[in-house]
Amino acid sequence: MKTPPALLLTGATGFVGRRLAPALSGSWTVFRASRTSAGEGALDLDLADPDSIRRAFDAAAPKVVIHAGADSDPDSCERDPDRAKRVNEDAVKTLAGLCGASGARLVHFSTDLVFDGERGWYTEDDRPNPAGVYARGKLASEEAALVRAPGAAVLRISTIYGRPLGGRPGFVDNLRAKLAAGETVAAFVDQWRTSTAGDQLPEVLTKLLADPDLEGVFHWGGAERATRYETATAFARIMGFDENLVRRARAVDMRFASPRPRDSSLVSSKLAAAIGLAPLTYEAGFKALRGAWG
Numbered sequence: 019m020k021t022p023p024a025l026l027l028t029g030a031t032g033f034v035g036r037r038l039a040p041a042l043s044g045s046w047t048v049f050r051a052s053r054t055s056a057g058e059g060a061l062d063l064d065l066a067d068p069d070s071i072r073r074a075f076d077a078a079a080p081k082v083v084i085h086a087g088a089d090s091d092p093d094s095c096e097r098d099p100d101r102a103k104r105v106n107e108d109a110v111k112t113l114a115g116l117c118g119a120s121g122a123r124l125v126h127f128s129t130d131l132v133f134d135g136e137r138g139w140y141t142e143d144d145r146p147n148p149a150g151v152y153a154r155g156k157l158a159s160e161e162a163a164l165v166r167a168p169g170a171a172v173l174r175i176s177t178i179y180g181r182p183l184g185g186r187p188g189f190v191d192n193l194r195a196k197l198a199a200g201e202t203v204a205a206f207v208d209q210w211r212t213s214t215a216g217d218q219l220p221e222v223l224t225k226l227l228a229d230p231d232l233e234g235v236f237h238w239g240g241a242e243r244a245t246r247y248e249t250a251t252a253f254a255r256i257m258g259f260d261e262n263l264v265r266r267a268r269a270v271d272m273r274f275a276s277p278r279p280r281d282s283s284l285v286s287s288k289l290a291a292a293i294g295l296a297p298l299t300y301e302a303g304f305k306a307l308r309g310a311w312g
């Protein structure tokens with residue numbers, strides 16, 4: 019039997035990578051790469067080290083690279099901007115350069131935070147205006163991907179949720195843990211997001227990879243825009259917890275190391291039309307998580 023083409027997946031131990039690796043195996047020979055080990059047969063990769071990136075790339079000799087590796091914590095990036103630049107920006111320059119030189123197709127994950135959040139419901143045609151080290155680095159990385167790896171696709175996602183697969187907890191894991199313990203949860207009434215259903219990403223990526231003409235920037239959030247408060251109360255209701263445990267809080271009263279846009283909601287209709295798949299509502303996404311924590 020013919021061996022499926024090679025696909026290099028960075029960030030294989032991350033929230034996104036853990037969902038993609040098993041789903042793509044079969045159609046692709048998936049080379050999982052991350053800083054800590056992603057398990058047997060996985061490649062070591064330090065995105066802060068260009069030689070490490072080259073070694074992983076050479077070992078995989080990929081036809082496709084899905085770059086889901088990053089320092090995804092805006093506050094940690096703000097605290098160490100030099101490291102953030104190496105990991106989130108310079109690494110993409112190196113990786114995209116390798117893709118460009120070899121003809122590998124690059125799919126690069128980016129973020130809704132490239133927008134300043136003053137308006138919301140952003141399309142791919144809207145002009146980014148990032149605030150903070152993480153967001154500025156991600157925008158620079160998008161440009162590097164598109165310029166250095168012809169045919170690249172940049173996939174901007176929103177705050178993500180999904181089934182617990184080990185590794186870093188997502189916001190629903192934290193929410194669920196508190197609600198299940200009967201603890202109150204503070205949630206912002208002045209921050210809007212179109213949260214991405216992480217468990218839908220394997221299907222999105224499978225369809226995107228099936229169409230080589232899909233290049234440029236794409237958004238993939240949820241079908242609806244909601245405040246963090248509305249999101250948390252919907253989650254509590256759908257999962258059968260006491261909604262009254264969710265308390266109103268205001269982001270403007272908080273101090274974060276990195277700025278947070280007020281409304282970074284994404285319009286996902288361009289990619290939805292191209293791949294024939296609709297992004298999920300919160301209701302559908304959260305219902306799919308019932309029973310996920312056992």
Ligand SMILES: NC(=O)c1ccc[n+]([C@@H]2O[C@H](COP(=O)([O-])OP(=O)(O)OC[C@H]3O[C@@H](n4cnc5c(N)ncnc54)[C@H](OP(=O)(O)O)[C@@H]3O)[C@@H](O)[C@H]2O)c1
Pocket residue numbers: 028029030031032033034035051052053054055063064065066085086087088089090091105127128129130174175176177178186
């Ligand atoms: N999470 C969100 O809500 C969200 C929202 C918008 C956009 N995004 C973007 O989506 C992509 C995937 O995010 P995620 O949520 O899956 O992130 P995540 O859970 O924080 O995982 C990050 C991944 O990157 C790897 N990584 C971090 N630093 C590295 C380094 N120096 N060298 C090699 N690998 C390194 C981690 O490996 P180790 O486990 O070995 O450290 C891990 O596999 C990122 O580009 C992120 O910016 C995420």
